[in-house]
Amino acid sequence: MKKLLISLAALLLSANAYSATYVIDDDNKGAHAFINFKIKHLGYSWLTGRFNRFSGTFDYEADKLAQSSVEVTIDTSSIDSNHARRDKHLRSDDFLDVDKFPKAKFVSTDIKVINDNKFQIIGDLTLHGVTKQIAIDAHKIGEGKDPWGGYRAGFSGTTEIALKDFAIEKNLGPASTHVILELHVEGIRK
Template structure:
């Protein structure tokens, strides 16, 4: 979801490593090895925070160091995999009071643009569809690192974050304090070059 910015970051470093690594490449996000996470943080009544994750997702990204505009990222998330480590709360969040996972089981992110903001960082823009609503979002993204792994593959890792307003996705939070109306989304992942 948040990889396109990271892509731009990776591009500069990759270009310095030689022609063999400076070609467009496709990566699959490594969810099997637990090297990728989609996490969230929301205020609890202004007194503390609820932290959790969306545990079932998949995705891929590609980038070309010579043509950042051609870079792209796609992520699909199974919303029912939400886990905040409290079964009754999770059941309520997944109900039609909030996420309504029975009607809207999947959230998707598809990138549309990337703008570098400095060394190994940038802003990834794309469309996030959740709860039947689609909005353009921007995510600050940073390259964590890239290189060969011990198994003969090549990996690149990124992290990104953004703030989502739940009302933008048709989720009614009017009965709750204003501090609970926004959710911070944090994503970190490794991709394995194909």
């Protein structure tokens, strides 16, 4: 009996050591997650867009933020800058080369907590066949029960990447060497 109680206690303690898993709300019927980008156009304005198709999960518990993790896969052919001809060019081998590299992926490797709502997500971004470590400055928007009986958590984050770091060599001029990624993620707890 004593062994059974010890085994049950160990099982319960180990179950509490894990974070809850959330699925990113990317459903086409009511998506509440966005991966947006912007890059300067000639240094005079911003060209903005987004990726329409992506999926992912994150593991998170509010009191164990440093133990959280994120994994997201992006369909690079879903790039959308609100201009069909430009999108065709962005999908070409001048930029994303979506025929050769149809997916981009981010996998976190570390979470650095700044305070209860601010943190930095360090991880590997694979884009255009190149994997580089990036840092996402993130903050928690909120969490709680939804009207449908589920539980949700939402976060936002930004990062800046250099095109050349991902072997995208197209010269867009000195003002357009970096892309800012803006991430707005809402997850539904499994």
